[in-house]
Amino acid sequence: MNMDTRILDAGKEYDIKAAGEILRRGGLVAIPTETVYGLAGNALDPTVSAQIYKVKGRPSDNPLIVHITSMEELPPLVTEIPEAARKLAEAFWPGPLTIIMKKSPLVPKETTGGLDTVAVRMPSHPAAQAIIRAAGVPLAAPSANLSGLPSPTVFEHVCDDLTGRVDAIVNGGDCAVGVESTVITVVTEIPRVLRPGGVSVEQLRAVLGTVEVDRAVLEKPAENARVSSPGMKYKHYAPKADITIVDASLEEYAAFVNAQPDATALCFEGEEKLLSCPCVPFGRAEDALSQAHCLFAALHTLDEIGAKTVYARMPRKTGVGLAVYNRLIRAAAFRVLVPRDEMIVGLTGQTGAGKSTVSKILAERGCTVIDCDGVTRDPALYSGACLEELQKAFGRDIIEPDGRLNRRLLANRAFADEASAATLNRITHPVIYSRLCAEIDARRRAGARLIVLDAPTLFEAGADRLCRRVVSVVAEESVRMQRIMQRDGLTEVEAKRRMHAQQTDAFYADRSDFVLDNTVSVSETELDMMLAALGCAHTGEAN
Ligand SMILES: CC(C)(COP(=O)(O)OP(=O)(O)OC[C@H]1O[C@@H](n2cnc3c(N)ncnc32)[C@H](O)[C@@H]1O)[C@@H](O)C(=O)NCCC(=O)NCCS
Numbered sequence: 001m002n003m004d005t006r007i008l009d010a011g012k013e014y015d016i017k018a019a020g021e022i023l024r025r026g027g028l029v030a031i032p033t034e035t036v037y038g039l040a041g042n043a044l045d046p047t048v049s050a051q052i053y054k055v056k057g058r059p060s061d062n063p064l065i066v067h068i069t070s071m072e073e074l075p076p077l078v079t080e081i082p083e084a085a086r087k088l089a090e091a092f093w094p095g096p097l098t099i100i101m102k103k104s105p106l107v108p109k110e111t112t113g114g115l116d117t118v119a120v121r122m123p124s125h126p127a128a129q130a131i132i133r134a135a136g137v138p139l140a141a142p143s144a145n146l147s148g149l150p151s152p153t154v155f156e157h158v159c160d161d162l163t164g165r166v167d168a169i170v171n172g173g174d175c176a177v178g179v180e181s182t183v184i185t186v187v188t189e190i191p192r193v194l195r196p197g198g199v200s201v202e203q204l205r206a207v208l209g210t211v212e213v214d215r216a217v218l219e220k221p222a223e224n225a226r227v228s229s230p231g232m233k234y235k236h237y238a239p240k241a242d243i244t245i246v247d248a249s250l251e252e253y254a255a256f257v258n259a260q261p262d263a264t265a266l267c268f269e270g271e272e273k274l275l276s277c278p279c280v281p282f283g284r285a286e287d288a289l290s291q292a293h294c295l296f297a298a299l300h301t302l303d304e305i306g307a308k309t310v311y312a313r314m315p316r317k318t319g320v321g322l323a324v325y326n327r328l329i330r331a332a333a334f335r336v337l338v339p340r341d342e343m344i345v346g347l348t349g350q351t352g353a354g355k356s357t358v359s360k361i362l363a364e365r366g367c368t369v370i371d372c373d374g375v376t377r378d379p380a381l382y383s384g385a386c387l388e389e390l391q392k393a394f395g396r397d398i399i400e401p402d403g404r405l406n407r408r409l410l411a412n413r414a415f416a417d418e419a420s421a422a423t424l425n426r427i428t429h430p431v432i433y434s435r436l437c438a439e440i441d442a443r444r445r446a447g448a449r450l451i452v453l454d455a456p457t458l459f460e461a462g463a464d465r466l467c468r469r470v471v472s473v474v475a476e477e478s479v480r481m482q483r484i485m486q487r488d489g490l491t492e493v494e495a496k497r498r499m500h501a502q503q504t505d506a507f508y509a510d511r512s513d514f515v516l517d518n519t520v521s522v523s524e525t526e527l528d529m530m531l532a533a534l535g536c537a538h539t540g541e542a543n
């Protein structure tokens with residue numbers, strides 16, 4: 001194929017019209033959407049669908065998503081609109097969600113990969129909407145890359161793959177979401193996610209209640225598995241480099257990667273300083289949306305710099321992180337390496353939420369627990385220069401005449417305002433961090449396999465980098481306040497001060513592999529679910 005490919009501008013009305021005209025005449029145009037660039041053509045014309053498969057080099061049993069711009073365009077495409085689909089459309093359209101329904105005869109089987117269902121999406125990208133309207137027909141638009149290569153999220157990558165193969169490419173800059181849409185089928189009795197994407201499973205459950213997640217989202221599908229959704233084929237996202245995901249804490253990851261010859265690190269932003277090899281960052285560790293946004297461009301960069309052996313950080317499987325994991329595990333051909341046998345789990349959350357209560361149950365189940373509050377109560381911890389600094393910052397009288405630290409006085413002064421709390425952290429966290437490393441080493445040497453670090457200030461102390469997984473315990477503010485007033489004999493003012501020195505629920509949710517809500521209680525079932533999610537279902541046997 002070597003045709004003239006026009007370059008059009010998403011910001012120019014004349015160019016949008018031209019794209020619409022080409023599509024109406026049965027041509028192919030690569031268009032920007034909020035997820036990734038799409039290779040668009042008339043979804044209702046079987047010869048156009050066949051042409052899309054041909055250009056992409058994609059097997060024709062891989063169904064295409066049909067893009068529309070308004071709810072009025074949906075009824076002709078489907079036999080019925082189930083209640084679940086209506087609710088989802090209301091909540092998430094226009095946006096990165098594709099809904100699978102029973103197809104009407106209007107949609108050719110060539111578009112649906114031979115299936116009697118059709119996948120429909122209403123994109124939110126203004127240029128995508130304008131082009132569909134200009135075309136006057138629904139558009140089939142798989143990702144605008146050659147089959148097997150990472151999906152394009154920037155204009156230049158579309159040009160690399162499709163110049164000379166399509167009639168036009170519309171330049172709309174970078175795609176905001178960066179991974180393909182979430183695909184959910186409402187044809188099954190219980191709605192089921194077939195591909196995770198920009199709308200998270202948690203968001204879908206908030207609208208529909210029960211939602212299943214197809215096994216293929218996390219596991220390698222059988223070679224001859226029937227494909228019921230775009231993107232389920234496992235070779236879909238592979239760059240040229242050999243990628244292996246390393247399931248480890250940041251410290252363990254850095255130690256492992258730095259010991260490998262000729263490695264390239266696919267890490268999170270800011271981690272480069274710990275790594276002695278070439279690094280390609282893909283988003284921030286605590287921000288799955290930024291990872292989704294950057295992932296495919298990072299995979300392209302790996303090819304551009306000629307990376308051969310790549311070790312990738314393990315994304316969290318929560319929220320949009322599940323979509324990031326789903327793409328990365330395919331790019332890695334399902335290779336995951338665990339460099340250390342023992343697993344360190346950080347257990348954190350707000351004061352009074354119930355960390356100690358949960359860690360007690362985990363200890364009963366055979367985990368080795370390190371209590372960080374206990375560590376700070378060791379009179380030997382704050383000594384020498386550290387103690388001198390504490391006294392300088394918070395007053396000489398925080399040390400009693402008998403030499404003991406007056407913890408309540410220190411707490412009242414240190415939690416008085418944000419700046420004082422920051423000073424407390426700056427002085428105490430370096431010594432706490434070194435002590436925690438020593439405590440972990442001792443437990444490792446004693447043969448512990450599952451070590452729980454019960455640390456209220458896990459992130460502030462930088463101790464999260466020692467943990468392969470993080471669990472947060474949260475509870476409503478009024479409940480927490482009552483609990484700590486009762487437990488520690490604090491006044492309301494003292495309790496509030498301490499609570500205000502801490503983080504919000506959202507802060508913990510973004511940084512955790514599992515969140516336990518202990519406003520009322522934490523059941524054994526939830527603990528089982530948590531241990532399963534962490535990958536340590538048989539706790540007792542793990543130790
Ligand atoms: C200020 C100190 C002496 C007060 O001691 P006190 O016996 O009153 O409280 P205790 O240590 O039992 O802590 C109770 C709770 O307060 C909260 N808390 C403690 N330190 C902090 C902090 N720096 N920031 C926010 N909350 C904190 C935690 O939820 C903790 O569980 C003590 O909390 C301390 O040394 N804090 C600084 C070190 C730290 O961050 N500790 C947390 C363990 S990693």
Ligand SMILES: Nc1ncnc2c1ncn2[C@@H]1O[C@H](COP(=O)(O)OP(=O)(O)OP(=O)(O)O)[C@@H](O)[C@H]1O
Nearest residue numbers: 350351352353354355356357456483487520521522
């Ligand atoms: N579900 C619950 N119902 C009632 N009381 C609870 C519940 N969970 C915990 N508590 C009580 O609330 C208090 C605070 O719990 P816990 O000490 O486990 O909190 P924490 O998160 O470790 O707090 P801190 O960070 O202050 O150490 C304790 O006295 C505990 O017994």
